[in-house]
Amino acid sequence: MDTITKPVSLREHVVPVEAGEHVVGTHWLKATLALALSDGRVLRWTDGALDNVEAHAGGILSACGDGERLVTGGDDGRVVATAAEGEPTEIARDPKRRWVDAVTLSASGSLAWNTGKTVHARDDKGKVRSLDFATTPQGLVFAPKGYRLAIGQMNGVSLWYPNTEAKPDLLDWKGSHLDVMWSPDGRFVVSSMQENALHGWRLGDKPAHMRMTGYPSKPRSLSWSHDGLWLASSGADAAIVWPFQGEGPSGKAPRECGARHAKVSRVAFHPRALVLAVGYDDGCILMIRLTDASELLVRPALRGSGITAFAWDKTGKRLAFGAEDGAAGVLTLPAT
Amino acid sequence: MSEKIPVTVLTGYLGAGKTTLLNRILTEDHGKKFAVIVNEFGEAGIDGDLIVGADEEIFEMNNGCICCTVRGDLIRILDGLMKRKGKFDAIIVETTGLADPAPVAQTFFVDQDVGDATKLDAVITVTDAKWLKDRLKDAPEAKNQIAFADVIVLNKVDLVTAEELASVEAAIRAINPYAKLHKTTRCDVAIDQLLDRNAFDLDRILDIEPDFLESGHHHHHSDEVRSMSFTIPGDVDPEKFMPWINDVSQAQGPQILRSKGILAFKDEPRRFVFQGVHMILDGDLQRDWKADEARSSRLVFIGRDLNENELRKGFEACAA
Numbered sequence: 127m128d129t130i131t132k133p134v135s136l137r138e139h140v141v142p143v144e145a146g147e148h149v150v151g152t153h154w155l156k157a158t159l160a161l162a163l164s165d166g167r168v169l170r171w172t173d174g175a176l177d178n179v180e181a182h183a184g185g186i187l188s189a190c191g192d193g194e195r196l197v198t199g200g201d202d203g204r205v206v207a208t209a210a211e212g213e214p215t216e217i218a219r220d221p222k223r224r225w226v227d228a229v230t231l232s233a234s235g236s237l238a239w240n241t242g243k244t245v246h247a248r249d250d251k252g253k254v255r256s257l258d259f260a261t262t263p264q265g266l267v268f269a270p271k272g273y274r275l276a277i278g279q280m281n282g283v284s285l286w287y288p289n290t291e292a293k294p295d296l297l298d299w300k301g302s303h304l305d306v307m308w309s310p311d312g313r314f315v316v317s318s319m320q321e322n323a324l325h326g327w328r329l330g331d332k333p334a335h336m337r338m339t340g341y342p343s344k345p346r347s348l349s350w351s352h353d354g355l356w357l358a359s360s361g362a363d364a365a366i367v368w369p370f371q372g373e374g375p376s377g378k379a380p381r382e383c384g385a386r387h388a389k390v391s392r393v394a395f396h397p398r399a400l401v402l403a404v405g406y407d408d409g410c411i412l413m414i415r416l417t418d419a420s421e422l423l424v425r426p427a428l429r430g431s432g433i434t435a436f437a438w439d440k441t442g443k444r445l446a447f448g449a450e451d452g453a454a455g456v457l458t459l460p461a462t
Numbered sequence: 463m464s465e466k467i468p469v470t471v472l473t474g475y476l477g478a479g480k481t482t483l484l485n486r487i488l489t490e491d492h493g494k495k496f497a498v499i500v501n502e503f504g505e506a507g508i509d510g511d512l513i514v515g516a517d518e519e520i521f522e523m524n525n526g527c528i529c530c531t532v533r534g535d536l537i538r539i540l541d542g543l544m545k546r547k548g549k550f551d552a553i554i555v556e557t558t559g560l561a562d563p564a565p566v567a568q569t570f571f572v573d574q575d576v577g578d579a580t581k582l583d584a585v586i587t588v589t590d591a592k593w594l595k596d597r598l599k600d601a602p603e604a605k606n607q608i609a610f611a612d613v614i615v616l617n618k619v620d621l622v623t624a625e626e627l628a629s630v631e632a633a634i635r636a637i638n639p640y641a642k643l644h645k646t647t648r649c650d651v652a653i654d655q656l657l658d659r660n661a662f663d664l665d666r667i668l669d670i671e672p673d674f675l676e677s678g679h680h681h682h683h684s685d686e687v688r689s690m691s692f693t694i695p696g697d698v699d700p701e702k703f704m705p706w707i708n709d710v711s712q713a714q715g716p717q718i719l720r721s722k723g724i725l726a727f728k729d730e731p732r733r734f735v736f737q738g739v740h741m742i743l744d745g746d747l748q749r750d751w752k753a754d755e756a757r758s759s760r761l762v763f764i765g766r767d768l769n770e771n772e773l774r775k776g777f778e779a780c781a782a
Contacts, residue, residue, distance in 0.1 A: 148545045148546070148547070164546050185542070187542050187545070201514070225514070225542065242517070243517070261534070262517070262519055262534065262538065264538065280521065301521075301523075320523070320532075320534070321523065322574075
C-alpha cells in the first residue's frame with residue numbers, strides 16, 4: 127500500500143477573483159491578469175489587488191493578448207488596447223458601430239479584427255489595410271512567422287499577406303469556418319466548423335485535407351501543445367486531442383482526456399509541458415497530464431458557472447480562468 | 463440548465479407595418495427588456511436598449527440535407543448576446559420583407575449552442591390587408607411568410623371594405639388555417655397576444671391551437687402553397703409511422719414548410735407530438751391521453767405542391 131497521500135486536488139491553490147460579469151477572455155500582462163468582461167470593463171488583478179477600467183461603451187465580444195496589452199473588440203464597434211497600468215487606448219472605431227467579434231495579435235505586435243464583412247490588418251508600424259469578403263469573416267489568426275493572416279469564412283479559410291497586393295489564397299472546404307488556428311511550426315491550419323467538426327490543411331503546393339469529425343457540438347476552443355505535436359479541442363464530453371506528428375491526424379484516432387458528464391468548453395495546454403487544463407460547461411476544471419492521463423481537480427462543478435476563459439502565464443506557474451457567471455480565479459501550481 | 467431566452471421572429475412584406483409593431487412591442491409598458499436583431503438595411507427609427515444589425519447570411523449545412531439552411535449571422539449574434547445574459551428578457555429578430563423564415567426557424571433546431579441557450583417562441587407575420595392579395599400573386603416570399611406564421615397580424619384593415627377583408631382573410635386561411643389571426647389598425651394588438659406564445663414548444667401545441675384536433679379543414683385549390691390535414695380515428699403503429707414520416711420529410715422536405723402532428727401510438731398511454739420545418743423533425747412523447755379524450759392521430763402539412771392523395775394513403779397505411 128502506498129501510504130503517501132498524493133495531492134488529487136489543486137483546489138486549495140486557487141485564489142478566487144470576483145469578476146462579477148461573464149468573462150469573455152483573460153490574458154496575462156506579465157504579472158498582471160487582465161480579464162475582459164461582457165459589460166465592457168477590463169478588470170486587472172495583480173496578486174490580489176484589483177482595479178478596473180471602462181474599455182468599451184457596450185459589451186466586449188472578443189479579446190486577445192500579447193503579454194504587454196489586452197486587445198478587445200466590442201459591440202460598440204471599437205478595438206481597444208489595455209495595458210497593465212493606465213487608461214485603455216482606442217485603436218480603431220467603426221463609424222457604423224458594427225460588432226468586432228474577432229481580434230487577433232501576432233508575436234510581433236500586428237493586429238487584425240473584423241467589422242461586418244471586412245477584415246482589417248494593422249502592422250506593427252500602425253499601417254492598416256482592409257479586405258472585403260463575400261461572407262462574414264469569423265476566425266482570425268496570424269501565421270507564427272511573417273505578416274500573414276488566416277481568415278475563416280464561408281466555404282474555406284483565406285491566407286492573406288496584408289502588405290502585398292496579391293489576392294489571398296483560399297483553402298477551400300464547403301461549410302462555415304468559425305475559428306482558425308495555425309500550428310506553431312506553420313505547417314498546419316485548422317478551423318472549427320459549424321458542422322461540429324474541425325477541418326485541417328497541411329500547407330504546401332497542394333494542401334492536403336484533414337477531417338476531424340465526431341463532435342456532438344461545435345469545438346470552439348482549440349489549443350496547441352508547446353511542442354506543436356498535439357491539438358486539443360472542446361465540444362465533446364472529453365477534451366479531444368489530435369496527434370499532429372508527421373503528416374497530421376489523418377487516419378489516426380484522437381486521445382480523449384477527462385471524460386465527464388459535461389461538455390468541455392475550454393482547453394489550454396501548459397506552455398512548457400504536456401499538461402492540459404480542461405474547463406467544462408458545468409464549471410469543473412481538471413488538469414490532465416497527457417503522458418499518463420492522470421487527472422487533478424482544480425475546480426469542482428458549480429451550476430451556472432461554465433468555464434469561458436483560460437490563460438497560462440508565460441512560465442506555466444499560474445493558470446487563470448473565468449466563468450460565465452462572473453467567477454474567476456488564479457491557480458498557482460505548488461512547487462514540487 | 464438556466465431558463466432559455468425566448469426569441470420571437472418578426473416577419474412580413476415591405477411596408478406591412480413591421481416597424482410599427484416592433485416599436486409597439488418595445489415601448490409598451492410591460493417591464494420587459496428586449497434585445498432586437500434588425501437587418502442591416504432595415505428602416506430607421508427603432509427605439510430600444512440593445513439593437514444589433516444583422517445581414518441575413520444564409521449558411522447551407524453540410525449535413526446531407528439539401529434544404530437545411532441556417533442563419534449564420536444569427537448564430538454569431540446570439541452567441542455574442544448570450545455573454546450578456548441577464549441584460550434582457552427576450553430577443554426579437556426582425557427579418558427583411560424578402561426573407562424566408564425557414565432558415566431562421568431551422569437555426570434553433572440545428573445549432574445546439576443556440577438551442578441550449580434560447581428557444582424559438584413564435585413566428586409573427588405582419589401583413590397588409592390592402593396589398594396582401596397582390597403580394598400573394600407576385601411574391602413567393604409573402605406566401606412563405608404566411609405559411610410559416612404562428613401569429614398573423616393582418617394590419618391596415620381600416621383601408622379595406624368588409625368584403626375585401628373577408629376575401630383577404632380567406633386567402634390567408636387557404637394557406638395557413640392554424641395561425642392565430644389578429645385584424646388590426648396600426649398593429650394595435652395586445653402584446654401578450656404576440657409574446658410568450660410557445661408556438662414551437664411540443665407541450666403547448668394544443669393549448670395554442672385549440673382547434674387542432676377537431677375534424678378537418680377542407681383543402682383549397684386556389685394556390686400551390688396550402689395546408690392539408692389527415693386524421694386516423696384511432697392508433698397508429700409507430701413501427702410504420704416513424705419510417706414513413708422520415709421518408710416523407712426526406713423526400714418532400716423542400717416542399718414542406720411546416721408540419722405538425724399529435725398521434726396515438728399503439729400500447730402507448732402518452733401522446734406523441736411532433737413538428738417539423740422542412741426536413742427537420744422534432745418529436746417527443748408528451749402527457750397521457752386523458753380518460754375523456756378520444757385517442758386519434760392527426761397530421762398537418764403546410765407546403766408547396768404536395769400530393770395530398772399520396773400523403774393520405776401513406777399516413778392511413780400507418781394505422782395500427
